[in-house]
Amino acid sequence: MSFHEVRFPVSVSFGSTGGPERRTEIVTLASGHEERNSPWAHSRRRYDAGLGMRSRDDLEVVIGFFEARAGRLHGFRWRDWSDWRTxxxxxxxxxxxxxxxxxxxxxxxxxxxxxxxxxxxxxxxxxxxxxxxxxxxxxxxxxxxxxxxxxxxxxxxxxxxxxxxxxxxxxxxxxDVPVRFDTDVIEVSMGGFEAGEIPSVPIVEVRV
Structure with missing residues (x-):
């Protein structure tokens, strides 16, 4: 996997949303009891960087970063502001x-x-x-x-x-968290952006 040792702009990631995700498989038996199992030993984190963009400058920075990573092709570092130190x-x-x-x-x-x-x-x-x-x-x-x-x-x-x-x-x-963009498309309407409509920029953790 190609990974770039560069961090996503922290001024944008600070306003993002996201956190850990688990994968749980649940089978409900005839008795009503459940059997639960997880194929993942570790959680996987997901974020949306779109909510961190507050200005045209932020939008330009994110688009530039997205292009430099070639969309989903290259991984990068991400600061999870809710969990980034020991x-x-x-x-x-x-x-x-x-x-x-x-x-x-x-x-x-x-x-x-x-x-x-x-x-x-x-x-x-x-x-x-x-x-x-x-x-x-x-x-x-x-x-x-x-x-x-x-x-x-x-x-x-x-x-x-x-x-x-x-x-x-x-x-x-x-x-930091190793991540990649979870989309190859960033759709932006400048009129909508100026009116407060924020594009979604999904980001997902990767195994390295």
């Missing part, structure tokens, strides 16, 4: 926000992730598009400043020396 909005990012692995003395590469908790249930989401320059890393409860490298295209942290057995690896960071 720390709560009222707290600074810390190197101990998320546990991303435990050392075994052999493994040197670890995938960034974010864990969502609700009661006794949790969901671990792989993060593959961290924002460059935002990573803070911890090993064994101590922040580390060197001896590792981050691939911002995959979200994999690679240590020069494998962390020792039992050492908990933690991280804090900002991240």
């Amino acid at each position: 720390a709560p909005s009222d707290r600074a990012i810390e190197p101990f926000d998320e546990e991303i692995g435990v050392g075994d003395g052999v493994s040197a590469a670890f995938q960034l992730s974010k864990t969502y908790l609700s009661g006794p249930t949790s969901y671990v989401r792989p993060i593959e598009k961290p924002v460059e320059g935002t990573l803070r890393l911890g090993v064994g409860g101590v922040q580390v400043f060197d001896g590792y490298a981050l691939d911002t295209a995959t979200g994999i942290v690679s240590f020069d020396t494998p962390p020792q057995d039992g050492a908990v690896i933690t991280a804090g960071f900002e991240f």
Whole structure:
């Protein structure tokens, strides 16, 4: 898949709508009971960037971005303003926000992730598009400043020396969502746009 490591204009994405989508298959039995199953291990996010366009300048920026991605052909980065960092909005990012692995003395590469908790249930989401320059890393409860490298295209942290057995690896960071346009057509009526009619610009998360 062709992916461009460029972010959709954040001034437009801030006013967009969207969020996570799950796929659930439900079969209702003769008794009235249900059998439910999901073929997806991870959610998939959908957005509409149209609602973020407030001026002709915004429209021109979106059309330019759309053309540069050739419609649905190339993926790109998207900031989900409802979920884009490991720390709560009222707290600074810390190197101990998320546990991303435990050392075994052999493994040197670890995938960034974010864990969502609700009661006794949790969901671990792989993060593959961290924002460059935002990573803070911890090993064994101590922040580390060197001896590792981050691939911002995959979200994999690679240590020069494998962390020792039992050492908990933690991280804090900002991240984007890998997406693409979910249409090859943007229909705009300038008269309607000036009157407040906003074109739909659907965007969908992609697996990378």
